[in-house]
Amino acid sequence: MSAESSPGFTPTGTIASSIDRRRVVVATVIGTTVEWYDFFIYAFAAGVVFANLFFQPMGKDFAQIVSFFSVGVSFLFRPLGAFLAGHFGDKLGRRPMLVITLLLMGASTTLVGLLPTHAVIGVWAPILLILLRVVQGVSAGGEWGGAVLMAVEHAPRKKRGLFGAAPQIGVPIGLLLASMVLALMAQIAPGAAFDAWGWRVPFLLSIVLIGVGYWVRRRVSESPVFTEISERKEETRMPIVQLLRHHLLLVIVAALVFAGNNAVGYMTTGGYVQHYATDPAGPVKLGTGPVFWVVALSGVTWLIFTGLGGWLSDRLGRRTTYVIGWILQLVGVVLLFPLTDMATTGSLAAALVILTVGLGLTYGPQAALYAELFPASIRFSGVSISYAIGAILGGAFAPLIAQAIFQNTHSTVGITWYLAGMTAIGLLATLLLRDRSGIPLGPEAEAEQAVSPIRGMSKV
Template identity: 65%
Template structure:
């Protein structure tokens, strides 16, 4: 028997505290770097890409096209999720994490050296979009591997906490991105930012990717997948099996995530940054500072939500989160429209409470929802579809709503609607705290998923 198998507990997790901490650190570091790259692009789409890459389309349309380039990457997340899910369920979680990290880093660094439209004409936006597509493929495969490594190593009663580790990497990535852009805005004020300042955060990705690769390559494979491999039970076509047996679950899980993603991408997708500077006339530096503070708050509530979900359940945490998020979404633009930086900051801070509560428990809940043989495919593809339905084009939709109606309050109605849809999907799923994750329990993992099914027998977990 292998060393990893000897450490497996009856619930399919690993006992060694040092191993769990190493995995937690690796998932935080890797996810932070991946999303630093992703958010840097989204922020620059709102701040500079319209003028530098899409200017001939005209002022309003160039902004919509810039946000459209943000959304295009989401269309390729399912491809990344399908590839990562297929190979992650066949060859393991760890190799996929290393590959996605390198792919994201190379694409991001190349964006930093792209010529603008003034230099290369139509080839500039084409190359920008192609590199954004590579970012989308990488992001589609990254999340599933990171959360499974974190949750499948965790003690059953602390999966929410350990699962929140890759989740907090996202707001940390936002913090790092907005902080770097603030520094560049200070070092390269005015036109200098448009000429050179925006490029440096993309080039800095090279340093981060080297660090992330060094951290991730030293992490042990998930103990659950190790047992699957030892038993030679890898599924030959995990994606086909997933959709043959669990299509309703994939769709519901995607909708659970869609509400959080649609509302969250008002900030992480660059829309608020553009709205504050272009529509309200606020200075770029204070707006980026407001986003940075919202990243801190989002981090805190994401971590807190993961911990809380270990006590009150993932589903209950989500229900509370979506109620708060819907209220906050309705109030965001009325508060932002006060036209002061403090009002923008308050609106974003309030929004992050619900965002954290509907994001922190996601890793643990998605992992507990899907059976072991299709788990990587299930969590990755659900996440990718939810990203398309929710966040893919929410900044673009917001820009279109404002262009069409002239009133940002209408954007709030759209966001509240997304929160309601996600809440309904949440109510249709059962809580799964503590379910046995081992491959020997696959049959039981298929039961008690939906509210119309009988709940799991608590005494047999």
């Protein structure tokens, strides 16, 4: 009996009903929102309070660098999460991995909110903090690939960019929620009270969000592509080995595409702008609460342009949408610090809003772009590992690099050149790829999918 005639078979790229379609979109948006709310509150706290609470004996400047390092160290473990989730996601299904990664992230985030500081338990405080950050990194490394494939592989062929933007907009929504909750806590518990207990509340609230995300994700159906692979009994035994043996160059190019976006995005999501704008010894000296509200506003514009980027990529193509986005992202990079240094809430808002236009247009199409690059049997592994490597090359240590540049030069010019260079790398990597918008995603089209997306190559 063929897969197409077998009971329960769902054709690739279709959803049985509008209810199922909404369920898939809601599940990917909510789950990704929860994951990245957890991730961002850590990054923001690292930029504002962790240096003093967990790393103070290292001295003010070095403590802040180590605090930003603790943000970046989780990225080093994203590939582990990507390897594990990719391997089991290609063998056991997309949905189980989404539930596991959500629970891992929620548990580690809640425990950060309960963690004693250095003043209470000494050196164990930073050690445990970094260990929990490592767990967050493993979770984040496995989360993204499963979420985007659930969205894109369920999508109609001509709406993959739009559907793929669903998990993507979960990231700016997570940024928005994290910023709003921290801003509210800065008002409820200002100054010393925020350092004493106010920062903990957003971490503890994670347990509520995890419960919602778990309930939603358990209700969504498995990806039709994986269902078809299972029906055909064509699961790849060692998907990671096949990926690295036959698709390594593609993984590197895809990773560089994301690196160009991620390095710039982590100026806000990694906590650097928050630290730069609120540092009492710095050039701007804005209040913590207003800065968090401004970052929340930038989360709204990032959300809008991420969704717009996915929608445009269905009409203009993934590659063209990316190129437009890279140009606008470069404009945002050039204006970021001159506007921020005007030291008003309005100028900071203008800087971050302009920056998020390009960020959104180079983030919205990513899910569809990545899904269309890799063959069905190793797709989870391909998108997850490319994303994880791109995050290491891009955002992992961007706040640390920016802080080191500023401390050594007492100027933001070097930071601007660094971010412009990462944007240029993302643009060049994009230009190396063919546009594969609309390519069949099911296992019946593996031969077509095996034609290399890299320009000038006929095979992967």
